Amino acid sequence: MANRRVPVDFDISDGLCFGCGQNNPIGLKLNFSRDGETARAEFTPAKFYQGWPNILHGGVIASLLDEAMGWAVRFCGLNCVTARMEVNFRRPILVNDSLVVTGTVAKNNGKFVETEAKISLPDGTLMAEGTAIYMAVAGSDRSRKGKS
DSSP: OOOOOOOOOOOOTTOOOTTTOTTOTTSOOOOOEEETTEEEEEEOOOGGGBSSTTBBOHHHHHHHHHHHHHHHHHHTTOOEEEEEEEEEEOSOOBTTOOEEEEEEEEEEOSSEEEEEEEEEOTTOOEEEEEEEEEEEOTTOOTTSOOOO
């Protein structure tokens, strides 16, 4: 199979991103803010994001972590895509739990960016965590903002 090059459009102004798009009717509608070196959002999952009854689906948990790490990279001004990700589920997350989702950049060598993310309850109880490697793509620099 030949290498497949896919152009990546980092313009998210249409608001349709599954994680942060405010115009996506089935999306998570996350709103990340920068808190020092950390990307931070609050999220309360509804029942339609469940896997087992009343338990947040693991894929949604992974999406929350990926989005947090992607925004941490975005806040560094880089255009990157997720290259590899690992998730550790610590405790079951219930639908309607209030969650705090955070992501940080741990290391950046210009081509690859190592990131970390956590999902916690407001009291600090760790529910899930993840790490990822993001790969910088053409046009990435500190003056332009990118997305995972």
